[in-house]
Amino acid sequence: MLYDAPKLAPHDCGDCPIRHRAVCARCDSDELSVLEEMKYYRSFQAGQTVVWAGDRMDFVGSVVEGVATLTQTMEDGRTQMVGLLFPSDFVGRPGRAGAAYNVTATSDLVMCCFRKRPFEQMMETTPHVAQRLLQMTLDELDAAREWMLVLGRKTAREKIASLLTIIARRDASLHLAPVEGRLQFDLPLTREAMADYLGLTLETVSRQISALKRDGVIELQGKRHVIVPDFDRLQEEAGDDSDGGLPE
Template identity: 80%
Template sequence: MLKEISLPSPHDCSDCPIRHRAVCARCDADELEHLDKIKYYRSFEAGQTVVWSGDPMDFVGSVVSGIATLTQTMEDGRTQMVGLLLPSDFVGRPGRDGSAYDVVATTDLVMCCFRKKPFEKMMLETPHIAQRLLEMTLDELDAAREWMLVLGRKTAREKIASLLSIIARRDATLHLRPAQGKVVFDLPLTREAMADYLGLTLETVSRQISALKRDGVIQLEGKRHVTVPDLDRLMDEAGDDSDGGVFA
């Protein structure tokens, strides 16, 4: 198994890239100082498991950079990804000891962790944190429900288009580019991970990506670098009428 990387230099909340979106978004200077005392950074290599389902977790935290996945596995090995954790997303559940899912780093990953007990205590005393966490949890619930429609009712082609448009829009907002017209990005997931997210096999994922390429909906350079000439076209293929905004 891979070794955990130690972070070269711990940094300060004031220049934290996720300062304004994470669970600490609403905190004032005093509260940040308090958080600072219970926080620490951890880094993981791509492919490393952050927590195993069922294992005790003595921390909660935020993704600072990189991407992690939340997956559930059945005894016979069938797996379903139930969440994609992007920078600023929260990991762990206050008031619960074990993790309900496997959390795996898909890319190199940096997390800002809080020791669980002190964090829980602080949540009770600091409405700003509890409020922000509620808001984030409600957003995740909406995203999960949006995904239930994808899993339950969409065709393979629509599923792929849905995933690509989510990534494309997320990337556009992250880089403050307009979320329409031409979008270019790198796929952060392998075909297998995409299959696990979409409830498909990796062969079907591959075939449908080839089909979308053949039909000019996307262009591919290598296996991962994607160009979407017309985001509206892609979103049409996804079957949702413009709305969307799952991981907004």
């Protein structure tokens, strides 16, 4: 594959597509200019590793474009994905030197990185950043707990349907589209990565996707493009309560 020079990323926070949802969401323009001082962009090609678990990590940051995964591995090679990161999601942990998980780009990826020390100092002095990060971390904790139910108690078919609803929701929110009726999206993951997220083998993933297609719950265009004729039907297959979560 030819090497592509990383495309030029946005430089002005005002133009940033994730400005209102990322860790900087609450910052005013003065605070943004402080952030601009410590920020830089990095691009990764699909499949590239962003950091390895245990490596020193001298930045934290936000996904701007593309999708990344967090994975954990046992000595014998068993792998579990523990996070699926879409644009605006935060990567890294302030106050910790090393990466806890492998971070991998599963599609072409652009990240907005902040040098760690300055970011940590800003967190001490600027409540807006710490407040937003707390909110985002609480949301991620809820998502992780939701995923524990999927991993612990759902069948293979329900697991696949659950993953599809999550990707559909995140994709819709990127396009500010409602999550209902007919919708479609690209899978940002290989079958193997899906298996690692769901605690399954890739063969089981493949079989269950075929079964959902056979039963008309989804349609496929190629291997990666999914059409959901009826989102409610998909949610039923996921075993989810049809009505959503709790009010703010």
